[in-house]
Every structure is written in structure tokens, then in C-alpha cells.
Amino acid sequence: MGTSGEEREAREAVRQAYSAHYRRLVAALYGLTGDYSDAQDLVQEAYARALARPRQFLDVADPEAWLRTVAINLARTRFRRRRLFDTLVRTGRVARPPDSVPGLDPNRVALIAALQQLSRPTRETIVLHHLADLSVHEVAETLGVPVGTVKARLSRGRAMLATLLNENAEPAAWPDRRAELRGPALPAPPESPAPAAADPPTATRKNSGVGNV
Amino acid sequence: MSDPDFDALRTQVEDATRLPEFDSVARRAKKIRRRDLGRRIVVSLVAAGVLLPAGVAAINVTPSQSNIQGRDTEIGPDQPDPVPTPSPSTVPVVTIRAIAGSRIGSLYAAVDVCRPSDGSTKCSLQVVPLGATAQDQREPIATNELRADPVDSLDDVTLLALTPTSLLLSGIRPDGERKSRRINVNGGGAEIAAEPQDATGPDTGDLVVQLRRYGELSFVRQIDSRVFRLQNQPPIKEPSLVNSVPSARGWWVTGVDPVGGDVAVAVSRDLGTTWEVRSLGMKPGMADPVLATGDGHTVFVFVRSATGIQQRRSTDGGLTWETLDTPMPWPSFGTRDVVSRRLGAVVRGDGSLLIWVEEPPGAVFLDSVDGGASYRPATGPSGPIVGTLDGFVALTDPPAVSYDGHTWSSLPRPAILLPS
Numbered sequence: 001m002g003t004s005g006e007e008r009e010a011r012e013a014v015r016q017a018y019s020a021h022y023r024r025l026v027a028a029l030y031g032l033t034g035d036y037s038d039a040q041d042l043v044q045e046a047y048a049r050a051l052a053r054p055r056q057f058l059d060v061a062d063p064e065a066w067l068r069t070v071a072i073n074l075a076r077t078r079f080r081r082r083r084l085f086d087t088l089v090r091t092g093r094v095a096r097p098p099d100s101v102p103g104l105d106p107n108r109v110a111l112i113a114a115l116q117q118l119s120r121p122t123r124e125t126i127v128l129h130h131l132a133d134l135s136v137h138e139v140a141e142t143l144g145v146p147v148g149t150v151k152a153r154l155s156r157g158r159a160m161l162a163t164l165l166n167e168n169a170e171p172a173a174w175p176d177r178r179a180e181l182r183g184p185a186l187p188a189p190p191e192s193p194a195p196a197a198a199d200p201p202t203a204t205r206k207n208s209g210v211g212n213v
Numbered sequence: 214m215s216d217p218d219f220d221a222l223r224t225q226v227e228d229a230t231r232l233p234e235f236d237s238v239a240r241r242a243k244k245i246r247r248r249d250l251g252r253r254i255v256v257s258l259v260a261a262g263v264l265l266p267a268g269v270a271a272i273n274v275t276p277s278q279s280n281i282q283g284r285d286t287e288i289g290p291d292q293p294d295p296v297p298t299p300s301p302s303t304v305p306v307v308t309i310r311a312i313a314g315s316r317i318g319s320l321y322a323a324v325d326v327c328r329p330s331d332g333s334t335k336c337s338l339q340v341v342p343l344g345a346t347a348q349d350q351r352e353p354i355a356t357n358e359l360r361a362d363p364v365d366s367l368d369d370v371t372l373l374a375l376t377p378t379s380l381l382l383s384g385i386r387p388d389g390e391r392k393s394r395r396i397n398v399n400g401g402g403a404e405i406a407a408e409p410q411d412a413t414g415p416d417t418g419d420l421v422v423q424l425r426r427y428g429e430l431s432f433v434r435q436i437d438s439r440v441f442r443l444q445n446q447p448p449i450k451e452p453s454l455v456n457s458v459p460s461a462r463g464w465w466v467t468g469v470d471p472v473g474g475d476v477a478v479a480v481s482r483d484l485g486t487t488w489e490v491r492s493l494g495m496k497p498g499m500a501d502p503v504l505a506t507g508d509g510h511t512v513f514v515f516v517r518s519a520t521g522i523q524q525r526r527s528t529d530g531g532l533t534w535e536t537l538d539t540p541m542p543w544p545s546f547g548t549r550d551v552v553s554r555r556l557g558a559v560v561r562g563d564g565s566l567l568i569w570v571e572e573p574p575g576a577v578f579l580d581s582v583d584g585g586a587s588y589r590p591a592t593g594p595s596g597p598i599v600g601t602l603d604g605f606v607a608l609t610d611p612p613a614v615s616y617d618g619h620t621w622s623s624l625p626r627p628a629i630l631l632p633s
Contacts, residue, residue, distance in 0.1 A: 015235055016595075027226040031219075036226075044233065048241035052249065061306055062610075101229045108222045130219035133347040133625045161217055 010054030017063045018047055024132070025064070029071055031127040034116040036101050038078070046071040068132060069142060072124065079120065114164040118157055121145075125153040126161070220346070307629055309596075309608045310338070310370035313380060316603045317614045318345060321380055321398070323372045324353075326629045335363035338370070340382060340396050341627040343612060350628045355402040359384045359392050373422065373456055376438045381405065381422055391426040407431040410442045415484040421464045423454040430454060430466070432485065447479035447488045453501045457559070457600055462509030463530070467502040476502055476516055480531045493525050493534050499552060505568075507560030513585060515568065517552040526585050537585050543570065544577060544590050557597045559605060561618035569593060575609070594621050 022043060029039035046067045050057040060066040100109060115123055121143075128139045129150075136154070140147045305328040314320035320343040327336040338360060339353040359367055359382065370384040375395065382402070383393035395405040407424060415421070415432040421443065422431050430443040430452070446452070449468035458465050463482045470477040470492040479490045498516035506512040510530045516523040524537035543551050554570040561567060566585060569576040575595030579588040594607030594615075604616040613621040 011239075014238070018235055018238065019232070022232055023227040023230045024223070026230045027223045030226055031222070040230070040233075044238055044241065047238045048245055051238060051242035052245035101226050103229060104225055105221070107218070108225055111217050111219075111222055114217075129347065130217075131223050135347050135350050135625070135628050137628060138626070165217060 007054050010058050011051060013058060013063065014047060014051045017050070017067065021064045021067060022047070025068055025071060028068065028127055028132040029075060030101065031112065031115055031131045032072065032075055032123060034112050038075075042071045042074045042078070043067070045074055065138075065142065068128075072142075076120070110165060111161075114161050117164055118160055122153045122157040122160070125150055126157040129154055305629075305631055307610070307626070309610065309612060309627070310367075310384075311372040311382075312343070312599050312606050312608055312612060313372035313374050314343075314601055314606075315374055316601055317606065317616070320601070320606055320612075320614075320624075321354075321372060321374075321396075322612065322627045323358075323370050323382055324627050324629055325367070325370075326631065328631070333364045336360065336365075336367070337363065337630070338367065338382075338384070339629055340372070340380065340402075341629065342398075343606075343624055343627055345624065347625045350625060352628050353630055354398060354400045355382070355394075355396045356630055358382055358394055358396070358402055359386070361386070371456065373420075375420060375422070375433050376435055379438055381424075381433075383424070385426060389426075391424070391428075393424045405440060407440045407442045410444045414444060414486070415441075417484070418460075419484065420460060421454060421485065423452070427451045427453065427468075430464075430485065443485045445485055445488065447481070448490055449477045449479050451497075452479070455504045458504070458506055458509070459600075459602065462506060465504055465506070465512075465531075467504055467514070469497055476514070478502075478504065478512075478514060478531055478534075482530075489531060491527075491531060491534060494536070495523050495525070498523065500556070503556050503558055505558035505560050505566065507562070507564060511560070511564075511584065513558060513560070513566060515556055515558060517556055519552065521552060522556065524585060528584075539581075539585055539588060541568075541579055541588050542590060543579070555597070559598050559600055559618065561605075563617070565618075567591065567593065567598070567618055569597065571597065 025043045025046070026036075026039050029042050030036055033039050033042070049070055050063075050067060057063070057066065100112070104112075115126065118126065124143060125139055128134045128142055129136065134142060136147055136150050140150045143150070305326050308325045308327070309322050310325050311323040312320055313323075322341050322343050324339045324341050325336050326339060327334050329335075337356055338358045340355040340358065341353045342351040344350040357363070359370075366387050368385040369391075370382075373381040373383075375381045378398050380396040380398065381393060382396050383391055385391050393405050394402045396402045405424065407429070416434070416436075418435050420433045420435070422433055422440070423429075424431060424440075429446055431440050432443055433440050447466045447468070448471070449466065450471045452466045452468040455465040455467060463480045464485060466479040466488075468477050468479065469475070470490075473492055474496065476493045476495050476497055477490055478493060479488045481488045493514060493516075495516060496518070498518040500517050503515045504512065505515075510528065512527040512531055514525040514527075514534075516525075522541060524539060525534045526537050527534045541551075551570055554572065556568070556570050557576075558566060558568040564582075564584075566581040567578060568580070568588070569578045576593065576597060578591040578593035580591035581588045594609045594613045596607050596609035598605050598607050598618070604614060605618050607613040607615070607621060611626045612624045614624060615621045
């Protein structure tokens with residue numbers, strides 16, 4: 001495949017990924033940065049980099065994971081560069097209120113604000129798990145840390161968020177994920193794991209072998 | 214407030230986010246390319262400047278050096294933290310091969326996890342509960358299934374909910390034989406084979422299964438999960454059980470008329486006691502026929518042949534069949550190309566027909582709202598579709614579900630175990 005063909009293929013792949021994942025990535029980056037404009041800018045930059053380096057993008061097995069990793073790296077870089085500026089903003093010496101999502105419920109705004117109070121590693125872990133919907137193992141793989149570290153950060157982060165959001169809140173108010181935090185014991189199946197006898201199951205389609213899905 | 218609602222946060226942000234024009238991303242990409250090029254030039258000049266005074270033949274060294282630097286800048290944004298970036302050589306390839314379940318909230322996926330190893334690719338077929346959210350995800354209930362060797366190929370993987378506590382997983386091995394295993398939803402897999410026929414026969418709610426390719430039909434007794442050979446087999450050659458139709462709509466089998474050699478369809482509405490068999494007046498095609506029905510009365514059959522996709526329709530539950538010659542406006546490829554691709558079809562709840570051919574890495578869809586009298590290009594998920602009692606699930610990455618077959622929402626990717 002020639003370069004132009006590769007570029008066309010990459011452009012189409014990026015375009016599809018753009019439609020499929022853009023909004024979800026913005027939501028995750030918004031949780032990470034606390035600034036809606038920044039989040040959109042970071043995600044668009046990630047897509048632009050995918051488009052600028054077609055060969056690399058076409059090789060990745062999981063486009064969304066690749067884009068998310070690039071966007072998070074960009075956020076980290078921006079965080080480092082603006083550390084002094086952000087300190088000035090936090091201490092009130094510079095006025096720059098973070099850009100928020102139009103019409104966002106006040107409770108969600110409070111949650112975003114509370115997230116920004118967490119340390120960056122803890123915030124990244126919470127965001128990847130709760131906003132990007134990654135499993136504990138996927139978060140560990142994405143951040144390059146052990147699973148135990150992810151579980152500890154989640155536990156610590158949730159407790160801190162609960163405190164920040166409501167001084168009277170108890171950790172038990174969270175969705176019960178304590179079993180997962182205890183360790184990788186074989187989990188129980190979902191509550192309704194299979195059809196009832198009087199409710200015969202519908203099978204997979206006959207030729208559901210789809211090695212190329 | 215005591216319960217941070219991340220789902221609501223994500224939903225509100227996604228709803229409020231407008232998708233900017235893609236051209237703006239393309240313009241941005243151009244700037245990045247120019248910046249990358251500038252960096253490479255600077256690095257090359259610096260490298261040449263360092264090496265030339267040392268008397269080294271820099272002409273041969275500099276391009277290599279610059280290439281290495283170039284790759285570094287390509288890995289990610291400006292000097293990124295050491296976060297692993299997915300790479301084809303290290304990241305396992307995860308493929309959802311089949312999904313089964315009666316309802317959208319209780320689905321299981323057969324997931325192939327493959328990674329390169331010692332010049333070959335080793336795979337582990339795993340059965341994983343599909344959670345509605347990441348918080349509902351569970352680890353695989355079975356791993357390393359069906360393959361005798363991790364490097365073996367595996368084709369036509371199917372998954373079927375057998376009983377409230379078990380699934381039937383099967384696939385065609387390299388020797389062409391279909392291998393089936395019973396998977397316990399509480400963990401573990403076991404061999405499955407049909408016992409000699411039961412004197413009482415199947416009861417309402419029992420499930421018909423086919424454990425071997427073109428083999429005899431069996432039924433799974435729901436009261437004790439035992440599998441028995443069905444006494445009255447459908448009188449056709451090369452029978453192929455249609456798993457996509459709920460039992461309440463009849464037991465449907467496609468195959469070959471033993472007399473004329475044409476494609477035939479057999480249906481039983483009395484739990485396999487009697488079978489209605491009809492020849493469809495066309496020769497067998499390049500793959501098993503695809504049969505789709507929503508109500509058990511209006512039924513469509515599609516057969517891939519060298520001349521295109523042959524279409525048949527019955528509006529009386531399979532008693533009589535008519536030929537349809539409706540043109541299919543596949544958007545981007547011709548007839549010869551279409552028939553070489555896997556084909557599938559479902560009937561939505563509103564009676565419209567959705568048909569697709571696979572176009573890696575997704576699928577291309579047509580739909581018909583007039584019973585196959587006309588087709589139009591349609592949007593769909595980027596992969597084949599499986600029906601449930603309350604909707605549909607798509608074998609996409611990530612998997613997607615729909616209650617009406619028109620609008621789709623994603624599920625989290627299933628949890629997997631990396632093959633050792």
C-alpha cells in the first residue's frame with residue numbers, strides 16, 4: 001500500500017474513531033482537567049496526532065485506548081508546563097475560572113471540582129475507571145502500574161471524594177465494589193446470568209464466527 | 214450529596230459536547246506534520262554538526278540518527294511520561310467471536326485473546342460475562358476453551374444459553390469437526406454429548422441444539438440440564454440448526470433436499486415431533502443459508518451463490534416460498550465481492566429487515582421496511598448482530614446493544630485474562 005493509500009485509510013479510520021469516541025474522550029478528559037475547553041482541545045489534538053502519523057495509528061489494536069493515552073499524556077505535559085500558572089490561579093493571584101460544560105447540573109460541577117482536589121495519579125485512576133469505564137486491569141495497563149496500586153488509589157480516591165462532597169457521607173454510599181477491591185477471586189455471574197426455563201433463550205446467530213470483528 | 218454519579222456526569226458532558234468539523238482536526242494535523250518535519254531537520258543538523266568535526270563519515274550516520282529521533286517524537290506528544298502505548302507486538306488482539314444470552318442484561322461473550330509468541334500466534338478462547346458498566350464486569354468463567362493447541366485456528370464460534378446455569382460453546386477446529394463444550398456460568402467447562410433418546414421427549418421450554426456440524430439434533434432438558442438425542446430428526450441432508458430464532462417461533466433447520474438436491478427448510482412447531490419440509494428451488498450456495506424471522510410467519514432465507522445473494526421469502530410460516538429478485542444496493546463493492554463475505558440478517562421488532570455483509574473491521578448494512586421488496590443502505594453497528602428476547606447485541610469492539618435494532622449503545626469491553 002502506497003503512502004497516499006495509507007493516508008486515505010488512516011484518515012477514514014480516524015474519522016470513524018472521531019465519530020465513535022470523541023464525546024466519551026472529552027468527558028474523561030474533562031474529569032481529568034476540570035476545564036471543558038482544555039478537555040476538548042486535548043482530545044482534538046490527540047486526533048490530529050493520529051491523523052498526522054497514519055502508519056502508527058493504523059498499527060494500533062485499540063484506537064480509543066491509543067487516543068486516550070495520547071490525550072492523557074498531553075494533559076500531563078500541559079500540567080507540568082502550567083504548574084506555576086495553576087498555582088497562581090489556585091492561590092487567587094490570577095483569575096481564571098475553569099471553563100465548564102454549559103448547563104451542567106450543580107452536583108456534577110461539584111464532582112468535577114472535587115476531582116481536581118485529588119492528586120494527579122489518583123484522579124487519573126478514578127477518571128479512567130469511573131468515566132472512561134475501564135476495568136481495574138485496563139486501568140493498570142493504561143497507567144503502567146500494578147493492579148493493587150489501582151485498587152488502592154480507587155479506594156483512597158473514593159473516600160476522599162466522599163469527604164469532599166459531603167462531610168456526612170459514608171463510603172458505603174458508593175456502589176459496592178468492595179469485592180473487586182479485595183482481590184481477583186472468581187466473581188459471581190451477573191444477577192440474571194441465564195434465561196429461566198420458561199423463558200427459552202435466543203441463541204447466537206448461526207454463523208457467528210467472526211474472526212474479523 | 215453523598216453518591217457521586219459518574220454515569221450522569223458522563224452522560225451530561227457527552228450530550229452537551231458538539232462534534233466539531235473533522236476538517237478542523239485535519240488542519241491541525243497538517244501543522245503537526247510541519248512541526249515534526251522541522252524537528253527532524255533540526256535534529257539532523259545537530260547530529261551532523263556534532264559528528265562532522267569528529268571526522269566521522271556523517272553522511273551515513275546522520276540519516277540513521279535522525280530516523281531514530283524521528284521515531285521518538287512520533288511515539289507521543291511532547292516528551293510523554295512513560296505510559297505504555299498499544300503496540301501490535303505486545304498488545305494482545307481481542308476478538309469477540311460470539312455473544313449469547315436471553316436478555317440484554319444477562320449476556321456472555323466468547324472472546325478470543327491472541328498474542329504473538331515465538332513466531333506464531335497463541336490464542337485463548339474465553340467466556341466472559343458482559344457487564345452493563347465497568348463496575349459490573351466479571352472475570353472470565355472459562356479460559357483456553359475448544360482449542361487442542363493454542364496456535365490452532367478456530368472457525369464459526371457459537372455460544373448458546375443452554376439452561377439458567379450453563380452455556381454451550383462450540384467452534385470448528387482445523388480438522389473441520391465442530392467441538393462443543395458446556396460452560397458453567399459459575400466457572401469451568403466440561404465435555405458435552407447427547408445421551409440416547411429420552412422416552413418422554415422434549416417438554417415446553419426445552420432447547421434444541423446441534424453438537425456437531427451437520428449432525429443430529431438433540432434437546433436440552435431444562436429440569437436437569439441433560440442432553441438427549443431427538444427422536445425425530447428433520448428429514449433433510451446436511452441439517453444446520455438455526456439458532457437465531459426463539460423456540461417459541463418454531464425449530465428451524467436449513468439443509469439440502471435429499472431428493473432434488475436443492476436448498477430446503479424444515480420447521481417443527483411441536484418440539485420436534487413432526488417436521489414440515491420445503492424445497493426452495495435453488496442449489497446450495499457457497500455457505501449455509503441464512504434464515505431470519507421475527508414472528509415465525511414471515512421468514513427470509515438468503516443464500517450466497519456465484520451469481521449473487523439468492524433471496525426467498527415465506528409469509529405463511531415456511532409452507533410456501535417465493536423468489537425475491539430485489540436489487541441490493543451494497544454501497545462499496547460489487548456482486549462478486551459481496552458473495553465472498555459473511556452474511557447475516559435479523560428482523561427488527563417493527564418488522565423491518567436488517568441484512569449485512571462483513572467488511573473488516575466492521576459490516577455494511579441494508580434494510581428493508583417493505584418485506585424485502587426494496588432495500589436501502591442503512592446504518593448499523595460495526596459488526597454482526599445477535600438477537601435476544603428483548604433486543605439485539607452487536608459483536609463489535611466494544612460490544613453494543615439495542616432494544617429496537619435502530620439505536621445502539623456501547624457496553625464496556627469484556628474483561629479478559631492474558632494468555633500465559
